[in-house]
Amino acid sequence: MLEYxxxxxxxxxxxxxxxxxxxxQIFYLVNYFLKAGSTKKSSTKSQSKxxxxxxxxxxxxxxxxxxxxxxxxxxxxxxxxxxxxDSSWDDTEAVLKALHISFPSIRVVNxxxxxxxxxxxxxxxxxxxxxxxxxxxxxTDADCKPSSPEWIAEMSQAINDDVKMxxxxxxxxxxxxxxxxxxxxxxxxxxxxxxxxANTGKPYMGVGRNLCYHRDLFFKVGGFxxxxxxxxxxxxxxxxxxxxxxxxxxLSAPGAQTYSEPKKSWANWxxxxxxxxxxxxxxxxxxxxxxxxxxxxxxxxxxxxxxTLVFQTGILLVSGxxxxxxxxxxxxxxxxxxxxxxxxxxxxxxxILEIHLHTLNLGLYIINLVRKPQKWN
Numbered sequence: 001m002l003e004y005x006x007x008x009x010x011x012x013x014x015x016x017x018x019x020x021x022x023x024x025q026i027f028y029l030v031n032y033f034l035k036a037g038s039t040k041k042s043s044t045k046s047q048s049k050x051x052x053x054x055x056x057x058x059x060x061x062x063x064x065x066x067x068x069x070x071x072x073x074x075x076x077x078x079x080x081x082x083x084x085x086d087s088s089w090d091d092t093e094a095v096l097k098a099l100h101i102s103f104p105s106i107r108v109v110n111x112x113x114x115x116x117x118x119x120x121x122x123x124x125x126x127x128x129x130x131x132x133x134x135x136x137x138x139x140t141d142a143d144c145k146p147s148s149p150e151w152i153a154e155m156s157q158a159i160n161d162d163v164k165m166x167x168x169x170x171x172x173x174x175x176x177x178x179x180x181x182x183x184x185x186x187x188x189x190x191x192x193x194x195x196x197x198a199n200t201g202k203p204y205m206g207v208g209r210n211l212c213y214h215r216d217l218f219f220k221v222g223g224f225x226x227x228x229x230x231x232x233x234x235x236x237x238x239x240x241x242x243x244x245x246x247x248x249x250x251l252s253a254p255g256a257q258t259y260s261e262p263k264k265s266w267a268n269w270x271x272x273x274x275x276x277x278x279x280x281x282x283x284x285x286x287x288x289x290x291x292x293x294x295x296x297x298x299x300x301x302x303x304x305x306x307x308t309l310v311f312q313t314g315i316l317l318v319s320g321x322x323x324x325x326x327x328x329x330x331x332x333x334x335x336x337x338x339x340x341x342x343x344x345x346x347x348x349x350x351x352i353l354e355i356h357l358h359t360l361n362l363g364l365y366i367i368n369l370v371r372k373p374q375k376w377n
Contacts, residue, residue, distance in 0.1 A: 011313025018304035018318050024297035025325055032196035034332045037252055037339030051079040051156045051212075052132035053140065056124040058086040060142035061095045063261075067145055072103045076152040079138075082131055084109045086124040107131065120231040122224040125208075129218055138212045139235070144170060144258040147341075154256035155212045158249055164217050165243055167198055168210030169252040172262040174343055182360070183262040183269060185346045185353040192336065195252055197290065201245035204287040208235035210258045217242045233279040240283050254341030270364060277368050295358050301325075302355075326351050 053071060057064055064083070071081055085092055085108060096108050109127050129137055136159050138152060146152075158166050169191050172184050194205045220242075227237045239248075263269035280288065301322075308318045333347045346353065 011308060011311030014304045014307035014311060015314040015318060018301055018308065018314075019321070021297040021301035021304060022321050022325060024293060025301060026328060028294050028297075029325075029328055029332050032200060033192040033336065034196070035199040036192040036196035036250075037336035038199055048078055049136050049156045049159060050134035051076065051136045051138050051152055052129075052134040052215075053079055053081045053138045053152065054084070054125065054128040054132065055081070055140060055142050056084045056086050056121040056128060057088065057092060057142040058121070058124075059088045059090045059092060061088075061091045063142040064092065064095050064099065067142065068099050068103070068106070070146055071140075071152075072106070073149065074146065074152045075149040076156075079152055080105060080107060080133060082107045082109060082128050083142075084111060084124040084128040086111050086121055120234060122228055122234045125234050126223050129215055129223075132215060135215050136212065137215050137218070139208050139210070140170075140258050141209050141260060143261045144209050145173075145260075147257040147259055148255035150255045151258065154253065155210070155251060158251065159212065159214055163247060163249055165203075165206075165213040165239070165248040166211075167194065167203060167206040167239065167243070167248055167250045168212065168256060168258070169195065169250075169340060170207050170209035170258045170260055171340075171342060173259050174345075175262070179264075179266055179269065180262055181346065181349060181353060182356060184343075185350070186273075186357055188333075188337070188342065188346055189354070189357065191252065191340075193291065193294070195250045197287075198243070198245075198248060198250045202287070202290070203243035203245065203248045203250075204240050204283060204290075205236035206239040206243070209260050210256075211235055211239070213242075217247075227279075227282060230279060230282065232275050233282065237279050237282055240287065252340045257341075273361075273364050274368050277365060278372075295361065298354070298358055299362075 055064075068081070068083070081103075083096060083106060085096060093110070096106070100106050100108065109124075109131050111124050111127060125139070136156050138155055140146075148154075155166055155168055170187075171191075172180070172187055174180065174184065194203070197204055218238075224234060224238065226241060227233050230237065263272060280291065283291070305318055305322055308314050329350060330347055333350055334344065337344060337347055
């Protein structure tokens with residue numbers, strides 16, 4: 001009798017844990033993720049803003065040759081392109097000279113290795129911003145392709161006296177294979193977090209592949225000086241430091257995106273992910289708490305679900321709620337991906353992809369605790 005009561009008490013506790021974790025999951029899906037694809041509107045728009053597009057490139061000869069013409073053909077009359085050649089040892093310099101013949105307005109800043117005094121690309125980016133002639137800075141990477149000829153106009157038009165930052169979205173190109181699905185799903189879920197949080201007044205990060213801000217924001221805080229010793233963070237830590245609910249908006253419309261090339265091997269993607277993880281500990285405490293609540297509640301929900309199966313308690317209730325959670329998840333992801341113009345293949349695979357992604361993230365986080373990742377190169 002005592003053993004029977006103990007089993008039911010434990011089983012009941014598992015049901016309670018499941019329900020609390022389930023509520024957290026539903027809250028995030030409805031309150032944050034559903035709002036990720038809704039672009040906050042600015043009251044003032046103008047396509048005539050002078051914009052400085054900045055690319056920091058290290059050993060990017062192929063990408064520069066392919067993507068620079070796409071930027072130079074943008075339907076925006078008042079912009080300059082600054083390319084910082086960050087200590088490249090391939091033929092980047094020769095490619096830039098060739099591009100300059102076709103596009104004389106391109107400005108190149110060359111950075112030698114011995115002049116580096118910051119980790120990662122922060123020093124190169126600082127030089128690019130200082131060299132900019134215009135106050136509106138639009139950042140992207142050498143391997144990024146604008147999703148439309150209106151990219152510069154779309155990303156820059158919202159900047160005004162009140163809005164100083166536009167947090168954009170940069171998905172990865174679709175290719176066959178499970179790795180590509182995992183990478184694109186990871187990028188999608190990350191965007192649901194930072195776009196959704198920002199649209200509820202809690203901006204905490206952006207991606208340097210598609211980020212626009214007034215350079216006054218940069219100089220007001222002394223650039224990257226508060227985190228210059230960290231190799232990464234030129235985008236997310238900077239946004240975490242300066243973005244507020246009043247001075248920033250999000251933009252994830254299909255025509256305002258940049259598409260980037262994903263990693264082609266698991267090892268390279270793991271290295272990239274591990275470097276990204278190094279910045280999260282430096283976020284504001286409130287942001288860290290909100291970020292950890294999503295995977296933590298997921299693991300608790302799944303562990304509690306398995307426990308209810310073991311103790312044979314509340315199985316129908318818990319199974320029904322779990323099924324409802326997936327229905328809500330797929331419905332919201334379908335809606336948001338439609339707003340952002342993304343492929344729907346990720347939506348239907350979401351229940352499987354998220355289990356893999358949460359497990360991989362946990363494993364990579366543990367590895368980072370044991371061994372620090374390689375520096376950005």
